[in-house]
Amino acid sequence: MNTIHRRQPARMWAGRSSLTALVGGTPVLWIPELRGERGHGFWAKLEGHNPGGIKDRPALHMIRQARCRGDLRPGAPIIESTSGTLGLGLALAGIVYGHPVILVSDPGMEPLVHRLLSAYGTRVETVSEPLPIGGWQEARRERVRALLREHPGAYCPDQYHNPDNVSAYDALARELAEQLGRIDVLVCSVGTGGHSAGVYRTLRRLSPGVRLVGVDTIGSTIFGQPARPRLMRGLGSSIYPSNVAYEAFSEVHWVAPAEAVWACRRLATGRYATGGWSVGAVALVASWLARTEPAGTTIAAIFPDGPQRYFDTVFNDDYCARHDVLDREPPSAPARLAHPAQAEARSWTRCTTVTAPTEANR
Known part of the structure; x- marks a missing residue:
C-alpha cells in the first residue's frame, strides 16, 4: 500500500497568509511493517510537516x-x-x-x-x-x-507541568480521527507527557476503546526505571512531569538507542519518511504491534519530527559507530517485565503494568 492521507477541508489548500496557519493539518502515511512482513503495517502521523515539528x-x-x-x-x-x-x-x-x-x-x-x-x-x-x-x-x-x-x-x-501542553493536542487528535476513522491503538513517545495525554484524551471520545501505548528510552525515570545518562533526546526524562497520564497507558516500551537508529534507517530506505530518536523508537514498537495485533486493527503512531536535525547523529555513520549504535538489528520482539521495578531495561523491553512513581521511589 502506498497511501498518504490529507483529508483536510478545502480551505487548507488555499494560500496560507500567516505563520500559525502553517501549523497543523499534517498528513498520515501508511508504513509497512519494518521487517517486511506483507500485509502488516501502521499509520504514521507526520508531525515533521509542521515548521519546527510537533511542539x-x-x-x-x-x-x-x-x-x-x-x-x-x-x-x-x-x-x-x-x-x-x-x-x-x-x-x-x-x-x-x-x-x-x-x-x-x-x-x-x-x-x-x-x-x-x-x-x-x-x-x-x-x-x-x-x-x-x-x-x-x-x-x-x-x-x-x-x-x-x-x-x-x-x-x-x-512544559513539563503546564496543562495547556496537554490541551494543545486536541486538534491533532481530531485530525487523526478525520483521516483514519476508528483508531484501535495509539502509539506515542513520552517525554513531557503532553502529546500522549492530549491526543489520547480527545481520541478516546472519538474512538471509544482506543488503547494508548507509551514509548520511552532506556535510562528514563518516567515509568519507574532508574535514571541513567541518555543518548536519545526528545523522549524520556530525568524528572517526573505531571502531564504524564499514567492511568491512560495500557503498556509501555523502553527502547535503546541502537534499536531506534535501526528503525530510523529502515524507515528511510523503505518509506523515505523518517525522523529522529523518537520516530525510530515509536516505529519499532508500532511495527511490532502491527505484526502481533489481530488483523484489521488500526494502529496510529505519532512521528514527532523529521530527519534533518539528526544528520550528524542518527544518520552519521561515524557518530553511530563511536556510540556503538550502528547496524545493530533489534530482536523481533521485546523482552518482558512484570513490573517496572523488576529489573532495569537495557534494551527493548515491554511492561503492561503502568503505575505512577510514588514519592518513595522518585
Whole structure:
C-alpha cells in the first residue's frame, strides 16, 4: 500500500497568509511493517510537516493561553528549558506574538538547532553540568528559575507541568480521527507527557476503546526505571512531569538507542519518511504491534519530527559507530517485565503494568 492521507477541508489548500496557519493539518502515511512482513503495517502521523515539528502546536497554544489569562504581558520575555523541539516552537511563537525568547539547553543540543534558534532571534544559554538528581533537565530548570528572577515579568511555559501542553493536542487528535476513522491503538513517545495525554484524551471520545501505548528510552525515570545518562533526546526524562497520564497507558516500551537508529534507517530506505530518536523508537514498537495485533486493527503512531536535525547523529555513520549504535538489528520482539521495578531495561523491553512513581521511589 502506498497511501498518504490529507483529508483536510478545502480551505487548507488555499494560500496560507500567516505563520500559525502553517501549523497543523499534517498528513498520515501508511508504513509497512519494518521487517517486511506483507500485509502488516501502521499509520504514521507526520508531525515533521509542521515548521519546527510537533511542539509548534503546544508552543503556540501555551503562549496564546498565557496572553489571554494575562500571565504573559505584551512584549515580556518567554523563558524555558528545552532540548530543541519546543525551542523551535517557542521561537515561532515569539515571532508571531512579539516576545523575546530566552532558552536554556545543554551540550546535547544539536549544532543545527542551536544555530537555527539564534537565526530566529532567540537567546540560547547552555548549562555546563548535570545535577546529581534530575540530571541535565533539572540543571536547565534551575537556570530557568534564575533567569526568571533576573527578568521580572517574564513567563515560563513550564512544559513539563503546564496543562495547556496537554490541551494543545486536541486538534491533532481530531485530525487523526478525520483521516483514519476508528483508531484501535495509539502509539506515542513520552517525554513531557503532553502529546500522549492530549491526543489520547480527545481520541478516546472519538474512538471509544482506543488503547494508548507509551514509548520511552532506556535510562528514563518516567515509568519507574532508574535514571541513567541518555543518548536519545526528545523522549524520556530525568524528572517526573505531571502531564504524564499514567492511568491512560495500557503498556509501555523502553527502547535503546541502537534499536531506534535501526528503525530510523529502515524507515528511510523503505518509506523515505523518517525522523529522529523518537520516530525510530515509536516505529519499532508500532511495527511490532502491527505484526502481533489481530488483523484489521488500526494502529496510529505519532512521528514527532523529521530527519534533518539528526544528520550528524542518527544518520552519521561515524557518530553511530563511536556510540556503538550502528547496524545493530533489534530482536523481533521485546523482552518482558512484570513490573517496572523488576529489573532495569537495557534494551527493548515491554511492561503492561503502568503505575505512577510514588514519592518513595522518585
